[in-house]
Amino acid sequence: MSTATNYLSTPTADLDELRAHFAPVFAKIADGNLERERDRVFPHEQVTLLNEAGFGTLRIATDRGGWGASLQQVFLLLADLGTADANVAHIWRNHLAFVEDRLNATVSDANDTWIARFLDGQFVGGGWTEANNVTLANLVTTVQTDGDHFAVTGAKFYATGSLYADWLDVLGRGDDGELLTALVRADDPGVTLVDDWDGFGQRTTASGTARYESARAERGDVFPAAERFPYQGHFYQTAMLSVLTGITRAALRDGSAALTGRKRNYPQGLTEVPSDDAQLLAVIGEVSADAFAAEAALAQAGAALDRIHGGDRNAKRRLVDAEVAVTQAQLVIIAAALRATTTIFDALGASGVSVQRGLDRHWRNARTLASHNPRVYKARILGDYLINGKDPVSNLAALGRGGQGN
Known part of the structure; x- marks a missing residue:
């Protein structure tokens, strides 16, 4: 047993x-x-x-x-x-x-x-975020007792994956104000999914609006949000960094193919054939280094998360280490992705901006993902921890990182 x-x-x-x-x-x-x-x-x-x-x-x-x-x-x-x-x-x-x-x-x-x-x-799809600057502190979605089940009412934005889902993961407040996670069937008559995501990137992720009007959630499908796994913010963030790493490699792949296919060079070029031009080859080399750095940082962040499962002893230490690793990876990977998806065009001619090639999608997707959890604060937080010992995980829930890292 x-x-x-x-x-x-x-x-x-x-x-x-x-x-x-x-x-x-x-x-x-x-x-x-x-x-x-x-x-x-x-x-x-x-x-x-x-x-x-x-x-x-x-x-x-x-x-x-x-x-x-x-x-x-x-x-x-x-x-x-x-x-x-x-x-x-x-x-x-x-x-x-x-x-x-x-x-x-x-x-x-x-x-x-x-x-x-x-x-x-x-x-499972869904999202926790509400529009109009609503935060966890003033969440308006409700998960109320209704006989032998719960009724979920509210609206969510950034409902990523909702159009593909059998279940939707919804955060709301219970009868006593407790934050609850409710899993609602996507085909429940009280659920309305709206494809209104208007971002210029990640355009087919179904990240639009999900509305709930007394949608049914069974008792076995509702859980206290406080019991969610403690590194969920790190998980959501690292998943996003995985996609950014993939985008960086895709930019390298597609940019390399485009350079290989170029048949003529500019008058300032070093060679007649672009694929022999040392300066253009150096661009590809730099982008390859960005892809390498992104994957290396991702692997280190993933390893740090795996180490969280080491028993109760030093659990807080491992969580802090994971926070530091994921934050460092965020700084490395976002910089690599945005640089690579821009720099790759330096190895290409005017044909590189062709809509038919679609190379712009890599920058648009990278920029969109990089905006979910703004990196502008991260170096400061790391520095404050490294120099002053300020705990980087003490207020994750208040910052939204206890949720989906948006």
């Missing part, structure tokens, strides 16, 4: 084997990503392909039917997916985070049901 208190287990997966399994799926997703971006075609088929391949069960232990992957492996695979299609990768952020939350939860019949749902391919 199992004595486990939660669903976490020591990772057993091999990264090379995981990549070998998912590489053909990612290749199918990469096919047509430019056309989907250009024509704003929603990738329902691509999300289904990933579900069928078991992408949503990466972190579930093998003895429960999952892949037994570490957090580092999950984020590196998410970066591979981001290279194939940044929109599809971002769609998975909420689902993977909720899986992680249930793996950290106490073993129970209700949570057994959720593990079974994940293994069945059921997908």
